[in-house]
Amino acid sequence: MINHSRLIWIIFLLLAGFMLYLFFQTTTPQDQSRRAESQIYVSTSKVQSALLTRKVDALGTALAYDSARIVNASSDYLIELNIGEGQPVKKGDLIARFNDLEERARIAELKALMTEQNRQLARLKNLTRTQASAQSLLDEQQAKVNATRAQLDALEARLNELVILAPFDGVLGLRQVSNGAYLATGTELTTLDDISKIRVEFNIAERYLAALQTDMVISADNIAYPGFAFQGKVKAIDPRIDPVTRSVKVHAVIDNADLKLRPGMLLNVHVELAKAEVVQIAEKAVMPLQSKHYVFVVGAEDKVRQVEIIPGQRLPGLVEVISGLKVGDEIVTEGSQKLRTGVVITRSEP
Structure with missing residues:
Protein backbone atom coordinates (compact mmCIF):
# COMPACT_ATOMS: atom_id res chain seq x y z
CA MET A 1 0.00 0.00 0.00
CA ILE A 2 2.81 2.33 0.90
CA ASN A 3 4.64 1.48 -2.31
CA HIS A 4 1.52 2.15 -4.32
CA SER A 5 1.02 5.61 -2.70
CA ARG A 6 4.69 6.46 -3.28
CA LEU A 7 4.32 5.53 -6.92
CA ILE A 8 1.33 7.81 -7.29
CA TRP A 9 3.33 10.75 -5.85
CA ILE A 10 6.24 10.04 -8.13
CA ILE A 11 3.93 9.97 -11.13
CA PHE A 12 2.28 13.22 -9.97
CA LEU A 13 5.63 15.00 -9.56
CA LEU A 14 6.77 13.83 -12.96
CA LEU A 15 3.55 15.06 -14.51
CA ALA A 16 3.86 18.46 -12.76
CA GLY A 17 7.43 18.79 -13.94
CA PHE A 18 6.38 17.95 -17.47
CA MET A 19 3.60 20.57 -17.33
CA LEU A 20 6.05 23.22 -16.06
CA TYR A 21 8.42 22.28 -18.85
CA LEU A 22 5.67 22.70 -21.43
CA PHE A 23 4.62 26.02 -19.89
CA PHE A 24 8.10 27.55 -20.10
CA GLN A 25 8.63 26.16 -23.56
CA THR A 26 5.45 27.83 -24.85
CA THR A 27 5.68 31.22 -23.10
CA THR A 28 9.36 32.06 -23.31
CA PRO A 29 9.58 32.40 -27.16
CA GLN A 30 6.46 34.61 -27.16
CA ASP A 31 7.88 36.88 -24.48
CA GLN A 32 11.17 37.03 -26.31
CA SER A 33 9.32 37.87 -29.55
CA ARG A 34 7.34 40.64 -27.87
CA ARG A 35 10.50 42.10 -26.35
CA ALA A 36 12.19 41.94 -29.75
CA GLU A 37 9.23 43.65 -31.42
CA SER A 38 9.27 46.44 -28.83
CA GLN A 39 12.79 47.40 -29.95
CA THR A 53 27.41 76.74 -54.39
CA ARG A 54 23.77 77.66 -54.48
CA LYS A 55 22.14 77.06 -57.83
CA VAL A 56 18.62 78.26 -58.54
CA ASP A 57 16.56 76.78 -61.36
CA ALA A 58 13.66 78.57 -63.01
CA LEU A 59 11.53 78.56 -66.15
CA GLY A 60 12.12 81.57 -68.38
CA THR A 61 10.74 83.08 -71.57
CA ALA A 62 12.94 84.36 -74.39
CA LEU A 63 12.22 87.93 -75.49
CA ALA A 64 13.67 90.05 -78.29
CA TYR A 65 16.24 92.55 -77.07
CA ASP A 66 14.25 95.26 -78.89
CA SER A 67 10.83 94.70 -80.43
CA ALA A 68 8.35 96.88 -82.33
CA ARG A 69 5.06 96.60 -84.20
CA ILE A 70 5.39 98.52 -87.45
CA VAL A 71 2.15 100.50 -87.94
CA ASN A 72 1.16 103.50 -90.07
CA ALA A 73 0.47 106.85 -88.40
CA SER A 74 -1.80 108.20 -91.19
CA SER A 75 -4.51 106.80 -93.42
CA ASP A 76 -3.55 106.60 -97.09
CA TYR A 77 -2.67 104.33 -100.02
CA LEU A 78 0.45 102.18 -99.73
CA ILE A 79 2.63 102.83 -102.79
CA GLU A 80 5.93 101.15 -101.78
CA LEU A 81 6.50 98.13 -99.54
CA ASN A 82 9.92 96.67 -98.70
CA ILE A 83 9.24 93.80 -96.30
CA GLY A 84 11.50 90.82 -96.79
CA GLU A 85 9.92 88.37 -94.37
CA GLY A 86 12.50 87.07 -91.91
CA GLN A 87 15.18 89.27 -93.48
CA PRO A 88 17.51 91.59 -91.55
CA VAL A 89 17.31 95.37 -91.96
CA LYS A 90 19.47 98.24 -90.73
CA LYS A 91 18.31 101.28 -88.82
CA GLY A 92 16.95 103.86 -91.29
CA ASP A 93 16.15 101.38 -94.08
CA LEU A 94 12.89 102.11 -95.93
CA ILE A 95 10.11 99.71 -94.97
CA ALA A 96 7.05 101.42 -96.52
CA ARG A 97 5.96 104.61 -98.26
CA PHE A 98 2.42 105.97 -98.59
CA ASN A 99 0.93 108.26 -101.26
CA ASP A 100 2.50 111.68 -100.65
CA LEU A 101 1.88 113.54 -103.96
CA GLU A 102 -0.62 115.97 -102.45
CA GLU A 103 1.66 116.77 -99.51
CA ARG A 104 4.71 117.35 -101.74
CA ALA A 105 2.73 119.65 -104.05
CA ARG A 106 1.39 121.64 -101.13
CA ILE A 107 4.90 121.93 -99.63
CA ALA A 108 6.26 123.26 -102.92
CA GLU A 109 3.41 125.80 -103.04
CA LEU A 110 4.06 126.99 -99.48
CA LYS A 111 7.80 127.29 -100.08
CA ALA A 112 7.13 129.54 -103.11
CA LEU A 113 4.68 131.62 -101.05
CA MET A 114 7.20 131.93 -98.22
CA THR A 115 9.87 133.14 -100.63
CA GLU A 116 7.58 135.96 -101.75
CA GLN A 117 6.55 136.76 -98.19
CA ASN A 118 10.16 136.94 -97.06
CA ARG A 119 10.93 139.35 -99.95
CA GLN A 120 8.05 141.60 -98.86
CA LEU A 121 9.25 141.37 -95.26
CA ALA A 122 12.74 142.50 -96.22
CA ARG A 123 11.32 145.49 -98.18
CA LEU A 124 9.21 146.59 -95.19
CA LYS A 125 12.19 146.36 -92.88
CA ASN A 126 13.98 148.89 -95.09
CA LEU A 127 10.95 151.21 -95.01
CA THR A 128 10.78 151.22 -91.23
CA ARG A 129 14.14 152.95 -91.15
CA THR A 130 12.64 156.06 -92.84
CA GLN A 131 8.90 155.80 -92.17
CA ALA A 132 7.48 155.16 -88.75
CA SER A 133 4.06 154.31 -90.24
CA ALA A 134 5.57 151.24 -91.94
CA GLN A 135 5.99 149.44 -88.56
CA SER A 136 2.40 148.17 -88.55
CA LEU A 137 2.82 146.79 -92.07
CA LEU A 138 6.04 145.09 -91.00
CA ASP A 139 4.30 143.39 -88.06
CA GLU A 140 1.48 142.25 -90.31
CA GLN A 141 3.90 140.79 -92.85
CA GLN A 142 5.88 139.05 -90.12
CA ALA A 143 2.68 137.35 -88.91
CA LYS A 144 2.01 136.09 -92.44
CA VAL A 145 5.51 134.63 -92.67
CA ASN A 146 5.08 132.92 -89.30
CA ALA A 147 1.73 131.42 -90.32
CA THR A 148 3.16 130.08 -93.57
CA ARG A 149 6.14 128.64 -91.68
CA ALA A 150 3.77 126.82 -89.32
CA GLN A 151 1.78 125.33 -92.22
CA LEU A 152 5.01 124.21 -93.86
CA ASP A 153 6.23 122.52 -90.65
CA ALA A 154 2.89 120.70 -90.29
CA LEU A 155 3.02 119.43 -93.86
CA GLU A 156 6.62 118.26 -93.49
CA ALA A 157 5.64 116.36 -90.35
CA ARG A 158 2.74 114.82 -92.25
CA LEU A 159 5.15 113.88 -95.07
CA ASN A 160 7.46 112.16 -92.58
CA GLU A 161 4.51 110.09 -91.31
CA LEU A 162 3.99 108.76 -94.83
CA VAL A 163 7.45 107.18 -94.84
CA ILE A 164 8.24 104.32 -92.45
CA LEU A 165 11.91 103.65 -91.69
CA ALA A 166 13.41 100.89 -89.54
CA PRO A 167 13.84 102.32 -86.01
CA PHE A 168 16.72 99.93 -85.19
CA ASP A 169 18.68 97.00 -86.62
CA GLY A 170 16.63 93.83 -86.58
CA VAL A 171 14.77 91.09 -88.41
CA LEU A 172 11.44 91.74 -90.11
CA GLY A 173 8.45 89.57 -89.31
CA LEU A 174 5.66 88.34 -91.56
CA ARG A 175 3.99 90.79 -93.97
CA GLN A 176 0.42 91.65 -92.94
CA VAL A 177 -0.56 94.00 -95.85
CA SER A 178 -0.23 94.28 -99.61
CA ASN A 179 1.22 97.02 -101.77
CA GLY A 180 -1.46 99.39 -103.15
CA ALA A 181 -3.91 98.83 -100.30
CA TYR A 182 -5.60 101.70 -98.50
CA LEU A 183 -4.68 101.42 -94.84
CA ALA A 184 -6.43 103.02 -91.88
CA THR A 185 -4.37 104.63 -89.15
CA GLY A 186 -2.76 102.08 -86.82
CA THR A 187 -2.77 99.13 -89.22
CA GLU A 188 0.07 96.69 -88.49
CA LEU A 189 2.33 96.16 -91.49
CA THR A 190 4.82 93.76 -89.86
CA THR A 191 7.03 93.37 -86.80
CA LEU A 192 10.67 94.16 -86.20
CA ASP A 193 12.78 92.29 -83.63
CA ASP A 194 16.39 92.69 -82.64
CA ILE A 195 17.37 89.11 -81.78
CA SER A 196 21.14 89.51 -81.98
CA LYS A 197 20.73 89.42 -78.20
CA ILE A 198 17.95 87.72 -76.28
CA ARG A 199 16.42 88.94 -73.06
CA VAL A 200 15.36 86.11 -70.76
CA GLU A 201 12.58 86.82 -68.26
CA PHE A 202 12.19 84.51 -65.24
CA ASN A 203 11.13 84.60 -61.57
CA ILE A 204 13.22 83.79 -58.49
CA ALA A 205 11.82 83.10 -55.00
CA GLU A 206 12.25 86.04 -52.63
CA ARG A 207 14.42 84.02 -50.21
CA TYR A 208 17.25 84.19 -52.79
CA LEU A 209 16.96 87.96 -53.25
CA ALA A 210 19.86 88.82 -50.92
CA ALA A 211 22.22 86.58 -52.91
CA LEU A 212 21.01 87.74 -56.34
CA GLN A 213 23.07 90.40 -58.12
CA THR A 214 23.42 91.87 -61.59
CA ASP A 215 26.16 90.43 -63.80
CA MET A 216 25.77 86.97 -62.22
CA VAL A 217 26.34 84.17 -64.72
CA ILE A 218 23.34 82.19 -65.94
CA SER A 219 22.96 79.25 -68.28
CA ALA A 220 19.86 78.26 -70.20
CA ASP A 221 18.80 75.33 -72.32
CA ASN A 222 15.91 74.59 -74.67
CA ILE A 223 14.37 71.36 -75.94
CA ALA A 224 15.24 72.33 -79.53
CA TYR A 225 18.98 72.11 -78.72
CA PRO A 226 19.45 69.12 -76.37
CA GLY A 227 22.75 69.10 -74.54
CA PHE A 228 23.58 72.70 -75.46
CA ALA A 229 23.77 75.45 -72.83
CA PHE A 230 23.43 79.14 -73.69
CA GLN A 231 25.47 81.47 -71.47
CA GLY A 232 24.41 84.91 -70.30
CA LYS A 233 24.37 87.39 -67.42
CA VAL A 234 21.75 88.92 -65.14
CA LYS A 235 21.11 92.50 -66.31
CA ALA A 236 18.12 93.75 -64.33
CA ILE A 237 16.22 92.84 -61.14
CA ASP A 238 12.69 94.12 -60.62
CA PRO A 239 12.57 96.40 -57.53
CA ARG A 240 9.15 94.95 -56.65
CA ILE A 241 8.24 91.55 -55.19
CA ASP A 242 5.11 89.89 -56.56
CA PRO A 243 2.75 89.73 -53.53
CA VAL A 244 0.98 86.63 -54.90
CA THR A 245 3.94 84.39 -55.83
CA ARG A 246 6.46 86.01 -53.43
CA SER A 247 9.01 86.06 -56.21
CA VAL A 248 11.05 88.69 -58.03
CA LYS A 249 11.20 89.12 -61.80
CA VAL A 250 14.68 88.98 -63.33
CA HIS A 251 15.96 89.84 -66.81
CA ALA A 252 19.13 88.30 -68.20
CA VAL A 253 20.79 88.82 -71.59
CA ILE A 254 22.21 86.05 -73.79
CA ASP A 255 24.29 86.72 -76.90
CA ASN A 256 22.46 85.27 -79.91
CA ALA A 257 24.71 86.05 -82.86
CA ASP A 258 23.91 82.67 -84.45
CA LEU A 259 20.14 83.40 -84.09
CA LYS A 260 19.41 80.00 -82.54
CA LEU A 261 17.09 81.45 -79.92
CA ARG A 262 13.77 83.02 -80.91
CA PRO A 263 11.34 85.20 -78.94
CA GLY A 264 8.72 83.14 -77.13
CA MET A 265 10.93 80.09 -76.50
CA LEU A 266 10.64 78.33 -73.14
CA LEU A 267 14.03 78.15 -71.43
CA ASN A 268 15.29 76.23 -68.41
CA VAL A 269 17.35 78.84 -66.58
CA HIS A 270 20.08 78.04 -64.05
CA VAL A 271 21.50 80.86 -61.91
CA GLU A 272 24.74 80.34 -59.98
CA LEU A 273 24.61 82.29 -56.73
CA ALA A 274 27.46 82.90 -54.31
CA LYS A 275 28.78 80.04 -52.14
CA ALA A 276 27.19 79.78 -48.71
CA GLU A 277 27.46 77.67 -45.52
Whole structure:
Protein backbone atom coordinates (compact mmCIF):
# COMPACT_ATOMS: atom_id res chain seq x y z
CA MET A 1 0.00 0.00 0.00
CA ILE A 2 2.81 2.33 0.90
CA ASN A 3 4.64 1.48 -2.31
CA HIS A 4 1.52 2.15 -4.32
CA SER A 5 1.02 5.61 -2.70
CA ARG A 6 4.69 6.46 -3.28
CA LEU A 7 4.32 5.53 -6.92
CA ILE A 8 1.33 7.81 -7.29
CA TRP A 9 3.33 10.75 -5.85
CA ILE A 10 6.24 10.04 -8.13
CA ILE A 11 3.93 9.97 -11.13
CA PHE A 12 2.28 13.22 -9.97
CA LEU A 13 5.63 15.00 -9.56
CA LEU A 14 6.77 13.83 -12.96
CA LEU A 15 3.55 15.06 -14.51
CA ALA A 16 3.86 18.46 -12.76
CA GLY A 17 7.43 18.79 -13.94
CA PHE A 18 6.38 17.95 -17.47
CA MET A 19 3.60 20.57 -17.33
CA LEU A 20 6.05 23.22 -16.06
CA TYR A 21 8.42 22.28 -18.85
CA LEU A 22 5.67 22.70 -21.43
CA PHE A 23 4.62 26.02 -19.89
CA PHE A 24 8.10 27.55 -20.10
CA GLN A 25 8.63 26.16 -23.56
CA THR A 26 5.45 27.83 -24.85
CA THR A 27 5.68 31.22 -23.10
CA THR A 28 9.36 32.06 -23.31
CA PRO A 29 9.58 32.40 -27.16
CA GLN A 30 6.46 34.61 -27.16
CA ASP A 31 7.88 36.88 -24.48
CA GLN A 32 11.17 37.03 -26.31
CA SER A 33 9.32 37.87 -29.55
CA ARG A 34 7.34 40.64 -27.87
CA ARG A 35 10.50 42.10 -26.35
CA ALA A 36 12.19 41.94 -29.75
CA GLU A 37 9.23 43.65 -31.42
CA SER A 38 9.27 46.44 -28.83
CA GLN A 39 12.79 47.40 -29.95
CA ILE A 40 12.85 49.47 -33.16
CA TYR A 41 16.25 49.47 -34.83
CA VAL A 42 17.17 52.54 -36.88
CA SER A 43 20.23 54.25 -38.33
CA THR A 44 20.96 57.83 -37.32
CA SER A 45 23.38 60.60 -38.22
CA LYS A 46 24.31 64.08 -37.05
CA VAL A 47 23.19 67.16 -38.97
CA GLN A 48 26.21 68.88 -40.51
CA SER A 49 26.99 72.10 -42.34
CA ALA A 50 28.50 72.22 -45.82
CA LEU A 51 29.81 74.83 -48.23
CA LEU A 52 27.33 74.90 -51.09
CA THR A 53 27.41 76.74 -54.39
CA ARG A 54 23.77 77.66 -54.48
CA LYS A 55 22.14 77.06 -57.83
CA VAL A 56 18.62 78.26 -58.54
CA ASP A 57 16.56 76.78 -61.36
CA ALA A 58 13.66 78.57 -63.01
CA LEU A 59 11.53 78.56 -66.15
CA GLY A 60 12.12 81.57 -68.38
CA THR A 61 10.74 83.08 -71.57
CA ALA A 62 12.94 84.36 -74.39
CA LEU A 63 12.22 87.93 -75.49
CA ALA A 64 13.67 90.05 -78.29
CA TYR A 65 16.24 92.55 -77.07
CA ASP A 66 14.25 95.26 -78.89
CA SER A 67 10.83 94.70 -80.43
CA ALA A 68 8.35 96.88 -82.33
CA ARG A 69 5.06 96.60 -84.20
CA ILE A 70 5.39 98.52 -87.45
CA VAL A 71 2.15 100.50 -87.94
CA ASN A 72 1.16 103.50 -90.07
CA ALA A 73 0.47 106.85 -88.40
CA SER A 74 -1.80 108.20 -91.19
CA SER A 75 -4.51 106.80 -93.42
CA ASP A 76 -3.55 106.60 -97.09
CA TYR A 77 -2.67 104.33 -100.02
CA LEU A 78 0.45 102.18 -99.73
CA ILE A 79 2.63 102.83 -102.79
CA GLU A 80 5.93 101.15 -101.78
CA LEU A 81 6.50 98.13 -99.54
CA ASN A 82 9.92 96.67 -98.70
CA ILE A 83 9.24 93.80 -96.30
CA GLY A 84 11.50 90.82 -96.79
CA GLU A 85 9.92 88.37 -94.37
CA GLY A 86 12.50 87.07 -91.91
CA GLN A 87 15.18 89.27 -93.48
CA PRO A 88 17.51 91.59 -91.55
CA VAL A 89 17.31 95.37 -91.96
CA LYS A 90 19.47 98.24 -90.73
CA LYS A 91 18.31 101.28 -88.82
CA GLY A 92 16.95 103.86 -91.29
CA ASP A 93 16.15 101.38 -94.08
CA LEU A 94 12.89 102.11 -95.93
CA ILE A 95 10.11 99.71 -94.97
CA ALA A 96 7.05 101.42 -96.52
CA ARG A 97 5.96 104.61 -98.26
CA PHE A 98 2.42 105.97 -98.59
CA ASN A 99 0.93 108.26 -101.26
CA ASP A 100 2.50 111.68 -100.65
CA LEU A 101 1.88 113.54 -103.96
CA GLU A 102 -0.62 115.97 -102.45
CA GLU A 103 1.66 116.77 -99.51
CA ARG A 104 4.71 117.35 -101.74
CA ALA A 105 2.73 119.65 -104.05
CA ARG A 106 1.39 121.64 -101.13
CA ILE A 107 4.90 121.93 -99.63
CA ALA A 108 6.26 123.26 -102.92
CA GLU A 109 3.41 125.80 -103.04
CA LEU A 110 4.06 126.99 -99.48
CA LYS A 111 7.80 127.29 -100.08
CA ALA A 112 7.13 129.54 -103.11
CA LEU A 113 4.68 131.62 -101.05
CA MET A 114 7.20 131.93 -98.22
CA THR A 115 9.87 133.14 -100.63
CA GLU A 116 7.58 135.96 -101.75
CA GLN A 117 6.55 136.76 -98.19
CA ASN A 118 10.16 136.94 -97.06
CA ARG A 119 10.93 139.35 -99.95
CA GLN A 120 8.05 141.60 -98.86
CA LEU A 121 9.25 141.37 -95.26
CA ALA A 122 12.74 142.50 -96.22
CA ARG A 123 11.32 145.49 -98.18
CA LEU A 124 9.21 146.59 -95.19
CA LYS A 125 12.19 146.36 -92.88
CA ASN A 126 13.98 148.89 -95.09
CA LEU A 127 10.95 151.21 -95.01
CA THR A 128 10.78 151.22 -91.23
CA ARG A 129 14.14 152.95 -91.15
CA THR A 130 12.64 156.06 -92.84
CA GLN A 131 8.90 155.80 -92.17
CA ALA A 132 7.48 155.16 -88.75
CA SER A 133 4.06 154.31 -90.24
CA ALA A 134 5.57 151.24 -91.94
CA GLN A 135 5.99 149.44 -88.56
CA SER A 136 2.40 148.17 -88.55
CA LEU A 137 2.82 146.79 -92.07
CA LEU A 138 6.04 145.09 -91.00
CA ASP A 139 4.30 143.39 -88.06
CA GLU A 140 1.48 142.25 -90.31
CA GLN A 141 3.90 140.79 -92.85
CA GLN A 142 5.88 139.05 -90.12
CA ALA A 143 2.68 137.35 -88.91
CA LYS A 144 2.01 136.09 -92.44
CA VAL A 145 5.51 134.63 -92.67
CA ASN A 146 5.08 132.92 -89.30
CA ALA A 147 1.73 131.42 -90.32
CA THR A 148 3.16 130.08 -93.57
CA ARG A 149 6.14 128.64 -91.68
CA ALA A 150 3.77 126.82 -89.32
CA GLN A 151 1.78 125.33 -92.22
CA LEU A 152 5.01 124.21 -93.86
CA ASP A 153 6.23 122.52 -90.65
CA ALA A 154 2.89 120.70 -90.29
CA LEU A 155 3.02 119.43 -93.86
CA GLU A 156 6.62 118.26 -93.49
CA ALA A 157 5.64 116.36 -90.35
CA ARG A 158 2.74 114.82 -92.25
CA LEU A 159 5.15 113.88 -95.07
CA ASN A 160 7.46 112.16 -92.58
CA GLU A 161 4.51 110.09 -91.31
CA LEU A 162 3.99 108.76 -94.83
CA VAL A 163 7.45 107.18 -94.84
CA ILE A 164 8.24 104.32 -92.45
CA LEU A 165 11.91 103.65 -91.69
CA ALA A 166 13.41 100.89 -89.54
CA PRO A 167 13.84 102.32 -86.01
CA PHE A 168 16.72 99.93 -85.19
CA ASP A 169 18.68 97.00 -86.62
CA GLY A 170 16.63 93.83 -86.58
CA VAL A 171 14.77 91.09 -88.41
CA LEU A 172 11.44 91.74 -90.11
CA GLY A 173 8.45 89.57 -89.31
CA LEU A 174 5.66 88.34 -91.56
CA ARG A 175 3.99 90.79 -93.97
CA GLN A 176 0.42 91.65 -92.94
CA VAL A 177 -0.56 94.00 -95.85
CA SER A 178 -0.23 94.28 -99.61
CA ASN A 179 1.22 97.02 -101.77
CA GLY A 180 -1.46 99.39 -103.15
CA ALA A 181 -3.91 98.83 -100.30
CA TYR A 182 -5.60 101.70 -98.50
CA LEU A 183 -4.68 101.42 -94.84
CA ALA A 184 -6.43 103.02 -91.88
CA THR A 185 -4.37 104.63 -89.15
CA GLY A 186 -2.76 102.08 -86.82
CA THR A 187 -2.77 99.13 -89.22
CA GLU A 188 0.07 96.69 -88.49
CA LEU A 189 2.33 96.16 -91.49
CA THR A 190 4.82 93.76 -89.86
CA THR A 191 7.03 93.37 -86.80
CA LEU A 192 10.67 94.16 -86.20
CA ASP A 193 12.78 92.29 -83.63
CA ASP A 194 16.39 92.69 -82.64
CA ILE A 195 17.37 89.11 -81.78
CA SER A 196 21.14 89.51 -81.98
CA LYS A 197 20.73 89.42 -78.20
CA ILE A 198 17.95 87.72 -76.28
CA ARG A 199 16.42 88.94 -73.06
CA VAL A 200 15.36 86.11 -70.76
CA GLU A 201 12.58 86.82 -68.26
CA PHE A 202 12.19 84.51 -65.24
CA ASN A 203 11.13 84.60 -61.57
CA ILE A 204 13.22 83.79 -58.49
CA ALA A 205 11.82 83.10 -55.00
CA GLU A 206 12.25 86.04 -52.63
CA ARG A 207 14.42 84.02 -50.21
CA TYR A 208 17.25 84.19 -52.79
CA LEU A 209 16.96 87.96 -53.25
CA ALA A 210 19.86 88.82 -50.92
CA ALA A 211 22.22 86.58 -52.91
CA LEU A 212 21.01 87.74 -56.34
CA GLN A 213 23.07 90.40 -58.12
CA THR A 214 23.42 91.87 -61.59
CA ASP A 215 26.16 90.43 -63.80
CA MET A 216 25.77 86.97 -62.22
CA VAL A 217 26.34 84.17 -64.72
CA ILE A 218 23.34 82.19 -65.94
CA SER A 219 22.96 79.25 -68.28
CA ALA A 220 19.86 78.26 -70.20
CA ASP A 221 18.80 75.33 -72.32
CA ASN A 222 15.91 74.59 -74.67
CA ILE A 223 14.37 71.36 -75.94
CA ALA A 224 15.24 72.33 -79.53
CA TYR A 225 18.98 72.11 -78.72
CA PRO A 226 19.45 69.12 -76.37
CA GLY A 227 22.75 69.10 -74.54
CA PHE A 228 23.58 72.70 -75.46
CA ALA A 229 23.77 75.45 -72.83
CA PHE A 230 23.43 79.14 -73.69
CA GLN A 231 25.47 81.47 -71.47
CA GLY A 232 24.41 84.91 -70.30
CA LYS A 233 24.37 87.39 -67.42
CA VAL A 234 21.75 88.92 -65.14
CA LYS A 235 21.11 92.50 -66.31
CA ALA A 236 18.12 93.75 -64.33
CA ILE A 237 16.22 92.84 -61.14
CA ASP A 238 12.69 94.12 -60.62
CA PRO A 239 12.57 96.40 -57.53
CA ARG A 240 9.15 94.95 -56.65
CA ILE A 241 8.24 91.55 -55.19
CA ASP A 242 5.11 89.89 -56.56
CA PRO A 243 2.75 89.73 -53.53
CA VAL A 244 0.98 86.63 -54.90
CA THR A 245 3.94 84.39 -55.83
CA ARG A 246 6.46 86.01 -53.43
CA SER A 247 9.01 86.06 -56.21
CA VAL A 248 11.05 88.69 -58.03
CA LYS A 249 11.20 89.12 -61.80
CA VAL A 250 14.68 88.98 -63.33
CA HIS A 251 15.96 89.84 -66.81
CA ALA A 252 19.13 88.30 -68.20
CA VAL A 253 20.79 88.82 -71.59
CA ILE A 254 22.21 86.05 -73.79
CA ASP A 255 24.29 86.72 -76.90
CA ASN A 256 22.46 85.27 -79.91
CA ALA A 257 24.71 86.05 -82.86
CA ASP A 258 23.91 82.67 -84.45
CA LEU A 259 20.14 83.40 -84.09
CA LYS A 260 19.41 80.00 -82.54
CA LEU A 261 17.09 81.45 -79.92
CA ARG A 262 13.77 83.02 -80.91
CA PRO A 263 11.34 85.20 -78.94
CA GLY A 264 8.72 83.14 -77.13
CA MET A 265 10.93 80.09 -76.50
CA LEU A 266 10.64 78.33 -73.14
CA LEU A 267 14.03 78.15 -71.43
CA ASN A 268 15.29 76.23 -68.41
CA VAL A 269 17.35 78.84 -66.58
CA HIS A 270 20.08 78.04 -64.05
CA VAL A 271 21.50 80.86 -61.91
CA GLU A 272 24.74 80.34 -59.98
CA LEU A 273 24.61 82.29 -56.73
CA ALA A 274 27.46 82.90 -54.31
CA LYS A 275 28.78 80.04 -52.14
CA ALA A 276 27.19 79.78 -48.71
CA GLU A 277 27.46 77.67 -45.52
CA VAL A 278 24.22 75.67 -45.30
CA VAL A 279 22.63 72.90 -43.22
CA GLN A 280 22.69 69.66 -45.18
CA ILE A 281 21.28 66.15 -44.52
CA ALA A 282 20.93 62.82 -46.32
CA GLU A 283 18.00 62.86 -48.72
CA LYS A 284 16.80 59.44 -47.50
CA ALA A 285 16.04 60.94 -44.07
CA VAL A 286 13.33 63.18 -45.52
CA MET A 287 9.75 61.90 -45.55
CA PRO A 288 7.39 63.77 -47.91
CA LEU A 289 3.78 63.99 -46.82
CA GLN A 290 1.43 65.81 -49.19
CA SER A 291 3.14 69.17 -49.77
CA LYS A 292 5.27 69.07 -46.59
CA HIS A 293 8.53 67.37 -45.59
CA TYR A 294 9.45 65.80 -42.25
CA VAL A 295 12.35 64.14 -40.42
CA PHE A 296 12.57 62.33 -37.07
CA VAL A 297 14.88 63.98 -34.54
CA VAL A 298 16.34 61.91 -31.69
CA GLY A 299 15.93 63.55 -28.29
CA ALA A 300 16.50 62.72 -24.63
CA GLU A 301 16.34 59.04 -23.65
CA ASP A 302 16.45 58.15 -27.36
CA LYS A 303 12.88 59.29 -27.92
CA VAL A 304 12.11 60.64 -31.39
CA ARG A 305 9.87 63.48 -32.48
CA GLN A 306 8.64 64.38 -35.95
CA VAL A 307 9.86 67.78 -37.18
CA GLU A 308 8.76 69.66 -40.29
CA ILE A 309 11.56 71.05 -42.45
CA ILE A 310 11.75 73.32 -45.48
CA PRO A 311 14.08 71.76 -48.07
CA GLY A 312 16.22 73.85 -50.38
CA GLN A 313 18.65 72.90 -53.11
CA ARG A 314 19.09 69.19 -53.80
CA LEU A 315 22.26 67.37 -54.74
CA PRO A 316 22.69 63.64 -55.46
CA GLY A 317 21.82 61.95 -52.15
CA LEU A 318 21.79 65.22 -50.20
CA VAL A 319 19.34 68.02 -49.52
CA GLU A 320 19.76 71.50 -48.07
CA VAL A 321 17.56 72.34 -45.06
CA ILE A 322 16.47 75.98 -44.99
CA SER A 323 14.65 75.73 -41.66
CA GLY A 324 13.63 73.13 -39.06
CA LEU A 325 17.06 71.72 -38.12
CA LYS A 326 20.36 72.96 -36.74
CA VAL A 327 23.89 71.65 -36.90
CA GLY A 328 24.44 68.88 -34.33
CA ASP A 329 20.87 67.53 -34.28
CA GLU A 330 20.68 63.74 -34.49
CA ILE A 331 18.18 62.50 -37.07
CA VAL A 332 16.94 59.10 -38.23
CA THR A 333 18.25 58.22 -41.69
CA GLU A 334 16.93 54.64 -42.03
CA GLY A 335 13.99 52.82 -40.45
CA SER A 336 11.71 55.83 -39.98
CA GLN A 337 8.70 54.09 -41.54
CA LYS A 338 7.67 52.51 -38.19
CA LEU A 339 8.32 55.60 -36.08
CA ARG A 340 6.03 58.13 -34.47
CA THR A 341 6.63 60.90 -31.98
CA GLY A 342 7.55 59.52 -28.52
CA VAL A 343 8.86 56.14 -29.69
CA VAL A 344 12.17 54.98 -28.16
CA ILE A 345 14.61 53.82 -30.79
CA THR A 346 17.56 51.43 -30.77
CA ARG A 347 20.52 52.30 -32.98
CA SER A 348 21.58 49.65 -35.46
CA GLU A 349 25.13 48.41 -35.38
CA PRO A 350 27.22 50.17 -38.03
